[in-house]
Amino acid sequence: MQHNGARVEDTWRTCSKSDSSGASNSGCESSKESSRSSTPVLDTDRTDRLRDKMRRRTESGDHWFSLEFFPPRTASGAVNLISRFDRMGSGGPLFIDVTWHPAGDPGSDKETSSMMIASTAVNYCGLESILHLTCCNQTKEKITGYLSKAKRLGLKNIMALRGDPMGADWEEEEAGFNYATDLVKHIRCEFDDYFDICVAGYPTGHPEAESYDEDLRHLKEKVDAGADFIITQLFFRADTFLKFVRDCRAIGITCPILPGIFPIQGYQSLRQLVKLSKLEVPEEIMQVIEPIKDNDAAIRNYGIEQAVGMCRVLLESGEVPGLHFYTLNREVATMEVLRQLGLWIEDPRRTLPWAVSAHPKRKVEDVRPIFWASRPKSYIYRTQDWDDFPNGRWGNSSSPAFGELNDYYLFYLKSKSSKDALLKMWGEELTSEQSVYEVFTSYITAQPNVAGHKVMCLPWNDDPLAPETNLLKDELDKVNRRGVLTINSQPSINGKPSSDPIVGWGPPGGYVFQKAYLEFFTSSENVTALLKVLKKYEPRVNYHIVNVHGQNTTNAHDMQPNAVTWGIFPGREIVQPTVVDPVSFLYWKDEAFALWIEQWAKLYEDESPSRMIIKYIHDNYFLVNLVDNDFPLDNCLWQVIDDMFELLDNPPEEQPAEQTAEQPNDEQSDKEQPGK
Amino acid sequence: MQHNGARVEDTWRTCSKSDSSGASNSGCESSKESSRSSTPVLDTDRTDRLRDKMRRRTESGDHWFSLEFFPPRTASGAVNLISRFDRMGSGGPLFIDVTWHPAGDPGSDKETSSMMIASTAVNYCGLESILHLTCCNQTKEKITGYLSKAKRLGLKNIMALRGDPMGADWEEEEAGFNYATDLVKHIRCEFDDYFDICVAGYPTGHPEAESYDEDLRHLKEKVDAGADFIITQLFFRADTFLKFVRDCRAIGITCPILPGIFPIQGYQSLRQLVKLSKLEVPEEIMQVIEPIKDNDAAIRNYGIEQAVGMCRVLLESGEVPGLHFYTLNREVATMEVLRQLGLWIEDPRRTLPWAVSAHPKRKVEDVRPIFWASRPKSYIYRTQDWDDFPNGRWGNSSSPAFGELNDYYLFYLKSKSSKDALLKMWGEELTSEQSVYEVFTSYITAQPNVAGHKVMCLPWNDDPLAPETNLLKDELDKVNRRGVLTINSQPSINGKPSSDPIVGWGPPGGYVFQKAYLEFFTSSENVTALLKVLKKYEPRVNYHIVNVHGQNTTNAHDMQPNAVTWGIFPGREIVQPTVVDPVSFLYWKDEAFALWIEQWAKLYEDESPSRMIIKYIHDNYFLVNLVDNDFPLDNCLWQVIDDMFELLDNPPEEQPAEQTAEQPNDEQSDKEQPGK
Numbered sequence A, B: 001m002q003h004n005g006a007r008v009e010d011t012w013r014t015c016s017k018s019d020s021s022g023a024s025n026s027g028c029e030s031s032k033e034s035s036r037s038s039t040p041v042l043d044t045d046r047t048d049r050l051r052d053k054m055r056r057r058t059e060s061g062d063h064w065f066s067l068e069f070f071p072p073r074t075a076s077g078a079v080n081l082i083s084r085f086d087r088m089g090s091g092g093p094l095f096i097d098v099t100w101h102p103a104g105d106p107g108s109d110k111e112t113s114s115m116m117i118a119s120t121a122v123n124y125c126g127l128e129s130i131l132h133l134t135c136c137n138q139t140k141e142k143i144t145g146y147l148s149k150a151k152r153l154g155l156k157n158i159m160a161l162r163g164d165p166m167g168a169d170w171e172e173e174e175a176g177f178n179y180a181t182d183l184v185k186h187i188r189c190e191f192d193d194y195f196d197i198c199v200a201g202y203p204t205g206h207p208e209a210e211s212y213d214e215d216l217r218h219l220k221e222k223v224d225a226g227a228d229f230i231i232t233q234l235f236f237r238a239d240t241f242l243k244f245v246r247d248c249r250a251i252g253i254t255c256p257i258l259p260g261i262f263p264i265q266g267y268q269s270l271r272q273l274v275k276l277s278k279l280e281v282p283e284e285i286m287q288v289i290e291p292i293k294d295n296d297a298a299i300r301n302y303g304i305e306q307a308v309g310m311c312r313v314l315l316e317s318g319e320v321p322g323l324h325f326y327t328l329n330r331e332v333a334t335m336e337v338l339r340q341l342g343l344w345i346e347d348p349r350r351t352l353p354w355a356v357s358a359h360p361k362r363k364v365e366d367v368r369p370i371f372w373a374s375r376p377k378s379y380i381y382r383t384q385d386w387d388d389f390p391n392g393r394w395g396n397s398s399s400p401a402f403g404e405l406n407d408y409y410l411f412y413l414k415s416k417s418s419k420d421a422l423l424k425m426w427g428e429e430l431t432s433e434q435s436v437y438e439v440f441t442s443y444i445t446a447q448p449n450v451a452g453h454k455v456m457c458l459p460w461n462d463d464p465l466a467p468e469t470n471l472l473k474d475e476l477d478k479v480n481r482r483g484v485l486t487i488n489s490q491p492s493i494n495g496k497p498s499s500d501p502i503v504g505w506g507p508p509g510g511y512v513f514q515k516a517y518l519e520f521f522t523s524s525e526n527v528t529a530l531l532k533v534l535k536k537y538e539p540r541v542n543y544h545i546v547n548v549h550g551q552n553t554t555n556a557h558d559m560q561p562n563a564v565t566w567g568i569f570p571g572r573e574i575v576q577p578t579v580v581d582p583v584s585f586l587y588w589k590d591e592a593f594a595l596w597i598e599q600w601a602k603l604y605e606d607e608s609p610s611r612m613i614i615k616y617i618h619d620n621y622f623l624v625n626l627v628d629n630d631f632p633l634d635n636c637l638w639q640v641i642d643d644m645f646e647l648l649d650n651p652p653e654e655q656p657a658e659q660t661a662e663q664p665n666d667e668q669s670d671k672e673q674p675g676k
Helices: A002-013 A017-024 A027-036 A050-059 A075-089 A114-123 A140-152 A180-191 A212-224 A238-250 A267-277 A283-292 A296-316 A332-341 A376-382 A419-426 A433-445 A473-481 A524-537 A582-603 A609-620 A637-649 B002-013 B017-024 B027-036 B050-060 B075-089 B114-123 B140-152 B180-191 B212-224 B238-250 B267-277 B283-292 B296-316 B332-341 B376-382 B419-426 B433-445 B473-481 B524-537 B582-603 B609-620 B637-649
Strands: A064-069 A095-098 A129-134 A157-161 A196-201 A229-234 A257-261 A322-326 A485-490 A493-497 A511-514 A516-522 A541-547 A552-554 A562-568 A575-580 A622-628 B064-069 B095-098 B129-134 B157-161 B196-201 B229-234 B257-261 B322-326 B485-490 B493-497 B511-514 B516-522 B541-547 B552-554 B562-568 B575-580 B622-628
Touching: A064 A075, A075 A095, A075 A114, A095 A114, A095 A157, A114 A129, A114 A140, A129 A140, A140 A180, A157 A180, A180 A196, A180 A212, A196 A212, A212 A238, A229 A238, A229 A267, A229 A322, A238 A257, A238 A296, A257 A296, A267 A296, A283 A296, A296 A322, A296 A332, A322 A332, A376 A582, A419 A433, A419 A582, A433 A473, A433 A485, A433 A609, A473 A485, A473 A637, A493 B493, A516 A524, A516 A637, A524 A541, A524 A622, A524 A637, A541 A582, A562 B562, A582 A609, A582 A622, A622 A637, B064 B075, B075 B095, B075 B114, B095 B114, B095 B157, B114 B129, B114 B140, B129 B140, B140 B180, B157 B180, B180 B196, B180 B212, B196 B212, B212 B238, B229 B238, B229 B267, B229 B322, B238 B257, B238 B296, B257 B296, B283 B296, B296 B322, B296 B332, B322 B332, B376 B582, B419 B433, B419 B582, B433 B473, B433 B485, B433 B609, B473 B485, B473 B637, B516 B524, B516 B637, B524 B541, B524 B622, B524 B637, B541 B582, B582 B609, B582 B622, B622 B637
Parallel strands: A064 A095, A064 A322, A095 A129, A129 A157, A157 A196, A196 A229, A229 A257, A257 A322, B064 B095, B064 B322, B095 B129, B129 B157, B157 B196, B196 B229, B229 B257, B257 B322
Antiparallel strands: A485 A516, A493 A511, A511 A562, A516 A622, A541 A552, A541 A622, A562 A575, B485 B516, B493 B511, B511 B562, B516 B622, B541 B552, B541 B622, B562 B575
16 A cells, blocks of 8 residues: 555656656657646646656556456447446556457447547546557558547557458458557657557467567567557466566567456356467366356456465566556456555545546646536536637637537436436426425435435536535535525635545645635525625625526626635645636536536426426526635635525515615615526 | 725726726737736736726725926935835835936936936836926937837836927927927827826916916817826915816816825925926915024925815815825925825735836736845846746746846945945954854844944845844844854745735735745855755755855756745635746846855955955855745744754764765765765
8 A cells, every 4th residue: 555645746756857858758749838837737647658657657666557448339338438437547547448349440439439438538537548459451541540530539559459350361461561560660650759659468479479489579579669568468377477578578678568467257258268369277277267167256256366366476576567457347356456456546646636637738737617526527528629728717818619518418428327217316207396406405415315216416416425525515405405406515625734535636745725615506586685695795705696598697807717726735836726717607507507408307208397397497597606715714605595595584674665765675676686 | 094905905896897998908918918927917006007097096086196206416316216216105106207307318328317217116116107208309209219218118108298498599390399289299199009198287377378278278289189197287275276177177178187286395495496387385375484494394394284284175175086296306295295194005005925017018927036035126127128927937948038147236226325334234344254144143133233333234135124024033043143144034824814914915805825935145064964954854845055156956846936925815816926936046046146246245355354254155155045835834944944053063973984884974975065
């Protein structure tokens, strides 16, 4: 576990001149970035390329792991795989890789293609990713097309493979791709140093190679052609790998060689893999497995034990800087092996309070509007065409527009839950606005709804409540019951250590701060009362109140963002990664209101009462955000809401007619009716 | 006094869309600025032009004052006048103006020219300034040249005057400048809307005008030609001015008309002014003054009383948004009048922790290195050629170089004290390094030196200790006695209100923070011990240690600034105006070491022991800066210095020889000897 806490610190410390040669490799992009960004990039992991990260981790003796996945067969499989990326990404893999299936249209825009899955991992899950690419039977134009597309999508790493010939009549082509070496050369020739290139190593020799030595010579050719590191085929004995590494070093292969680890997960998957890879399973393993071949749990437990043992030997050899896992798209076995090895990061230190995209263009992104806190993939999608990331401001001439809201069904923005599951959570039938309020309170309190189902998500939050939000649970419960339908909130934080397990982020030795924030939908009646109450809280509380038609009431400067999360770190400038930005709020408003209809109302029949209730809320409620600027004091936003309820419960007496001329009745005043 | 606290708040509040028309008047510069700056401009006063500031203050009923000065005759007079600008600037004038003396080479680069004095006020004292310009007997080319030069120097406002003909044989010229109107037209024709233009009004009519009405018509012509506001000649009765304003309004003059106030300061100056301006002093005033004409104090007291009474009538009339004072380059009477009127800001709220230059190019400057904290004019001078102000970083390609150190004798960088005074303070004769230490402790403690003189300044600090530094007095005293020669320091601040009278800055309702900072010269021996001690304080304390040769030791990133002052304000992004920047530190180092020689050593004879002692310090001492990153804890920098003294007082025992091989004696290690 020793490395866990040290992860951010290491990258932090090595951000020094000794590292400048590596950093300068990333070329013109990096120099452009450094002159652009306002706040310091806290973590060189964000700017380094994969081979430099490996080098640094190797030099510091900080072992890593990586995870291999294959593309799913169905769209719903893709949604599940992406959730898995998010979950497994939290354990801190140095990278993941996505295999290339020539028969599955791997370079297409389909939700299930290798290209799209890898691109999603990079852009939306923030994972350093390697895209596999096979060249056999492909034209140079086709391969260049794939590589150009990969580059365009933000992919920086390629696993260059020959692949299996399709059909039996394959022969070497004169100017074609006959070996992975040809592909490596082609990549370096066409794309210079842009990609990091990985190639495959065969600890027992490639099954088609004339000999083990012949195969080693081919591997040397691949490395000489420009490959940066090697991942091996799976193997079952540590010695097999360690001998292979010695043999590689002996013929002058100096790059990193990562062992491919295959935790045995079941009898059938083992047999299938062995058949495909033409490997032999050692006798001592078969002797254990055959007797328990019908007991999946037992085989998996054995597989975990066997992998842990082998990995320990590998790591202790000093020859292995990191472990590569063939996950078979499953979580449990690989995570258990990693946990037992102490490589899984249980409590990943966050570089920023939000997940950083791994797209090379976005790595220096340093500020985001708070509104998309629970919908980070949507934010990334809607800003994907930006060339430059504004540094706090979205409103001036230098900032590009937000992407249109015309792609709700993009698979990575879909809810993880089925329509049936959503209906169970959000109500098969709604009878009133109150029944909508109850859905919100069930979600907040994690208590079952009237039908006995737990509400695990809402249209604005596809995951259960964040630990930080849990700090506010009682208050949130209370206000949601009365129709203050909260969709985003954060408590105030006055200088907690950056290592705080719940609210901490950034390198150690720093302090993080927050202004309290609350965002909710509520009725026009409530807003009228709220606006009166808010007068008492000037200038302490900033608000923006808007309805679906864009009628907007605010006491904030219309172009000036309000920083609501910031951090102070040793030897650094201030980092302010989250803001309430008035310009982007109006883009968020479109999305926040549309989710009522797209994700909730459309679950019900057209013209049904349930749909009409949601439609009524969509058409008539206001979206409100509140910031308590006085972060060192107790959060006053709950008091604001309490005061609003108090005013609604005990409205002031109607003014006598003779006083009305001097003191106009606020309730009749246009000014008090937002958006009227 | 009601407006004092409201000053920053007003400009803060009005920074909203209702103000965008005014702001957009400043044209392309302002839009460029807004896309460039990283942190928000907190105060629209910094970006507005003078006429917009007047409009906002008039609309809000917030009375202002302004101050008129004439250029000095001698260079030492110029140094004194600039000190006066700093002192009187602290009272919060909306602007100052500098008269134009055709006989005094007013447009030249001489230290005493009108042009240079006005430029110094704008650039180095941060004062909004109006340069007078007379056109009589001048060619268009000459006038255009003056205006171009004024623009180049950052002046934005011109008082357009005809001036008095030189000699008696003046006649109107066909295409020349015959009236101020011609000059106004010329400025608008040649410089479009760049300058704000002021013209003179004569409450009793211009002495040369045919009639009062004729003169009013001329004034109307000046305004119609493009003048933005009017300042009147002095007068002695409020009624005179108020009638004049009514008459102006009656013929359609709508721009602001500011009364010129002349507090009577002495019998002779009154007589002279009256003669020059051809004004009559009212009988009721002469009756008071004549009997006391030899009692300067009595006359001044009467003048103050008379001015206060008249100003009260003017302000209460509702016709007067601001008062313009003819100061005669004196402080006492004008300040007293302003104090009695409640217009003098006793505790000026600071927009940023350092004084903002009024140069249009520099108004959006939002961050400075802490090193020049006591030498802000030097920083402005050395960065005067920058087109763009880096936003925290001085080291990357976008940041221009610092100006050379070849102009020590620039008048505005000169010490305010004479050589004699400096010798009294810093020692007629130095006998040892210790006698230098005593000069520092005398300065810190404000106690007389051995010769009985108070040390009011040091080469690095031309003013007595700042109130903030006074918080550290006892500690500073203690360390200076032992040769830790402090030249800059600030305490840590963990979230004090922005309205704090000592450390506060920025708009109300905010919180300001600081990391503790200490900068000093000290001997190589001390530095060797200090470096050992600092190991215990990693990563809490960042240090930079450099000698005159540029040999540099640091534990900080070599390009990353450390923010040491920042503020959090309602509805804003974080503001971080002061940093410890490693790149600019090496430029500061040149200046800091040079001051030993240029300001101190050169007081003594060449080869004299005194000079040799200073020279020795210059050649052998190190300049050290320390930052305590852990701002919420008690400042640890004093403990660092204490630990250093402790190590020097009780050096560890020499290691036995047999252990030396394994544990190299640090004192002999190259690594421990900075710069060796």
